[in-house]
Structures are given as C-alpha cells and as structure tokens.
Amino acid sequence: MNPFAYERATAPEGAVHSLAADKNAKLLGGGTNLVDLMKQDVERPSTLIDITRLSALAHIEAVEGGHRVGALVRNSDLANDGDVRKTYPLLSQALLAGASAQLRNLATTGGNLMQRTRCYYFYDSALPACNKRAPGSGCGAVEGFNRVHAVLGQTDEGPAGAHTCIATNPSDMNVALAALHAVVEISGPKGKRTMPVREFHRLVGKTPQLDTNLQHDELITGVHLPASAAKFAANSYYLKARDRQSYAFALVSVAAGLEMDGGSIKSVALALGGVAHKPWTSEAAEKAMIGKPATEETFKAAAAAAMQGAKGYEHNAFKIELAKSCIVRAFTLAAQGTGNHGAEGAAA
Numbered sequence: 001m002n003p004f005a006y007e008r009a010t011a012p013e014g015a016v017h018s019l020a021a022d023k024n025a026k027l028l029g030g031g032t033n034l035v036d037l038m039k040q041d042v043e044r045p046s047t048l049i050d051i052t053r054l055s056a057l058a059h060i061e062a063v064e065g066g067h068r069v070g071a072l073v074r075n076s077d078l079a080n081d082g083d084v085r086k087t088y089p090l091l092s093q094a095l096l097a098g099a100s101a102q103l104r105n106l107a108t109t110g111g112n113l114m115q116r117t118r119c120y121y122f123y124d125s126a127l128p129a130c131n132k133r134a135p136g137s138g139c140g141a142v143e144g145f146n147r148v149h150a151v152l153g154q155t156d157e158g159p160a161g162a163h164t165c166i167a168t169n170p171s172d173m174n175v176a177l178a179a180l181h182a183v184v185e186i187s188g189p190k191g192k193r194t195m196p197v198r199e200f201h202r203l204v205g206k207t208p209q210l211d212t213n214l215q216h217d218e219l220i221t222g223v224h225l226p227a228s229a230a231k232f233a234a235n236s237y238y239l240k241a242r243d244r245q246s247y248a249f250a251l252v253s254v255a256a257g258l259e260m261d262g263g264s265i266k267s268v269a270l271a272l273g274g275v276a277h278k279p280w281t282s283e284a285a286e287k288a289m290i291g292k293p294a295t296e297e298t299f300k301a302a303a304a305a306a307m308q309g310a311k312g313y314e315h316n317a318f319k320i321e322l323a324k325s326c327i328v329r330a331f332t333l334a335a336q337g338t339g340n341h342g343a344e345g346a347a348a
C-alpha cells in the first residue's frame with residue numbers, strides 16, 4: 001500500500017476545503033470499497049479525509065417533499081428504517097440484497113453511490129490493460145473474461161481502443177434510487193447543488209476513468225427521496241439474479257414499481273443493475289406500460305424496449321435474455337403486491 005496522510009474532518013466545509021487543496025485526496029466513508037482498492041494498489045490517495053464523525057450527515061429525516069438521507073447513514077440503518085421500509089420498500093429491499101450484514105453496517109449512503117466497478121481487470125493492478133484504472137492502456141475485458149460486464153451503453157473500440165470500457169456499476173442501492181427518481185445533494189467550494197441519481201452516474205463515452213458527474217472537490221451530503229415515490233410502495237419488487245444466493249454482486253437486477261389505477265398501470269418505476277456503466281433506465285420501457293393492464297404481454301413489451309440495442313460478449317451474452325426475464329418476473333411480482341423479502345437467487 002502507498003503511504004498516505006490521514007485527517008479527520010470536523011465539518012462538511014472543512015472536508016470540501018481539504019479536497020479542494022489536494023487533487024489526490026479522497027474521502028473515507030465506511031472504507032469497505034476504498035480501503036480494498038488501496039490494498040490492491042488501484043487507488044493511491046495522498047490523503048484520506050475521514051468524514052465519519054460528521055454527525056450532521058448521519059440522519060434520516062422527513063422533510064418537505066419527501067425524506068432526506070444523510071450521506072453517512074449506514075446501509076443497514078437505511079434499509080431497516082421504519083419510514084423507509086413503509087414508504088420506499090424498493091430501496092430497503094435493494095439494500096438488503098447487497099453485500100453482507102457486516103458490510104452493510106459499515107457502508108455509507110455516500111460511499112455506496114460512489115463505489116467502483118467490480119470488473120476484474122480494474123481490480124487487478126497486475127493486469128496491464130484497463131482504461132478505467134490506467135487511461136489509454138486498453139481494455140482487457142472486451143476480449144477477455146467478461147461474465148459480469150455491460151451489455152448496454154458501453155464503449156467498445158476493441159481491446160486496444162483508448163475509450164473501450166465494458167465495466168458495470170455494481171451497486172444495488174443505486175438501482176433503486178434511480179428507479180425512484182432520488183436526488184443527490186452535493187456541497188462544493190462554490191456552494192450547494194443537487195443532481196438526480198439518473199444523471200449522477202455516467203456512461204463511459206470518452207472518459208472511462210470517470211464513474212460519476214461529481215467533481216473532485218465535492219462532497220455528497222445526502223440523498224433526497226421524493227414523496228412521489230411512495231405511490232410505488234404497494235406494488236414494488238427488487239429482483240437480483242446472481243451466482244450465489246447471498247454475498248454476490250448482481251449479474252442482472254431490476255427495481256420495479258407500479259402505480260395502479262384500477263386494472264391499468266398509471267405510472268412506472270424501472271431501473272436495471274449489472275447491465276451498464278450506470279443504473280440503466282429506459283423511458284421507452286416505462287412508457288410502454290402506461291395505460292396497459294399488468295399482464296405478461298405488457299411486461300414483455302417493456303422488457304424488449306428496455307433491452308433495445310443490447311450487445312453481449314463471449315461470456316455475458318446470456319444477460320440479455322436474463323434481463324428480459326427478470327423484468328417480466330419483477331413486474332409480475334410487483335403487480336401481485338408480493339412485497340418481497342430481499343432478493344432471489346438465480347442460476348444464470
């Protein structure tokens with residue numbers, strides 16, 4: 001591990017100031033991702049700014065227009081909060097489908113938003129090619145072992161291409177937040193701003209090294225959960241297909257919510273995990289369901305729209321059909337008001 005300095009922030013403004021003063025500094029939340037990456041020599045921060053004592057960022061509160069979740073709220077506290085379970089069960093289910101109880105006890109909301117891909121070529125600094133880890137070095141995954149990789153929205157210029165990256169965002173929480181139109185609250189040297197979760201994470205484009213639109217000198221202070229998302233509470237389901245029943249990242253996940261009006265669908269929440277560099281949303285798929293009955297035929301049409309243009313690789317082409325099946329099943333269970341108790345295992 002590289003030598004680094006350590007400092008403890010006593011106020012959000014102080015953390016922002018320290019970030020602005022050092023372009024190689026990094027914030028330390030629960031450390032469950034960053035410290036792993038430092039041990040692997042993938043992340044080499046000059047300074048760790050420990051924000052875990054910023055108690056003002058550690059609360060969940062009801063606010064005008066919804067709920068505010070502080071950036072330091074632990075994943076387990078968020079998942080098990082009474083209001084969250086009642087109003088945003090999709091979020092609670094997604095969180096409980098992630099990692100393990102021990103990890104969730106440490107992992108923070110801000111850190112989860114910022115967690116990095118689990119692409120093997122990114123994680124292993126002994127491997128030469130990874131445009132995300134070493135911009136311009138190429139991509140080992142595109143013609144290598146690409147089982148967990150993207151099938152939508154990736155940049156593929158071949159293994160030697162300077163922008164090729166088929167990594168995925170590995171988070172479960174982010175998928176539910178995107179489906180529910182949550183908004184990230186940010187503090188920086190120029191003040192405060194907000195950004196919808198759907199715009200927070202990036203597609204690869206020409207910058208595979210960047211996962212999000214957060215600037216280096218900005219701190220996530222919280223997440224706003226809109227009150228309007230409560231309309232999906234009665235009919236929502238988070239479905240996670242993975243190689244093991246627990247303690248495994250998603251091959252494909254679906255956050256599905258329906259607002260019903262009698263026998264027809266009034267509005268839809270949909271996001272996919274494990275298929276793209278960001279939580280994948282599809283307005284076309286959501287629109288395809290509006291005004292229709294909650295039937296398999298409706299859900300199949302939406303699944304086809306969501307996966308339009310998908311491209312698979314040697315080891316992950318199965319994800320395209322798997323994602324379609326997962327969309328249909330997640331909405332079927334959501335429509336039944338199954339309520340869900342976490343995630344489903346699925347052998348792919």
Ligand SMILES: Cc1cc2nc3c(=O)[nH]c(=O)nc-3n(C[C@H](O)[C@H](O)[C@H](O)COP(=O)(O)OP(=O)(O)OC[C@H]3O[C@@H](n4cnc5c(N)ncnc54)[C@H](O)[C@@H]3O)c2cc1C
Pocket residue numbers: 026027028029030031032033034035036051071097098099100103106107108109110111112113114115170171172173218219220221247248249250
């Ligand atoms: C074995 C294992 C299995 C896992 N399985 C899953 C899974 O199935 N599903 C899933 O979703 N996740 C899974 N995870 C990932 C886990 O959810 C993340 O490691 C965790 O959410 C990261 O949160 P943290 O607070 O520990 O972040 P840290 O490791 O502290 O930080 C991660 C990044 O976020 C930045 N950061 C932290 N806080 C802020 C902030 N407030 N503002 C701006 N930047 C910030 C840090 O600088 C760093 O770059 C797994 C992890 C492990 C180790």
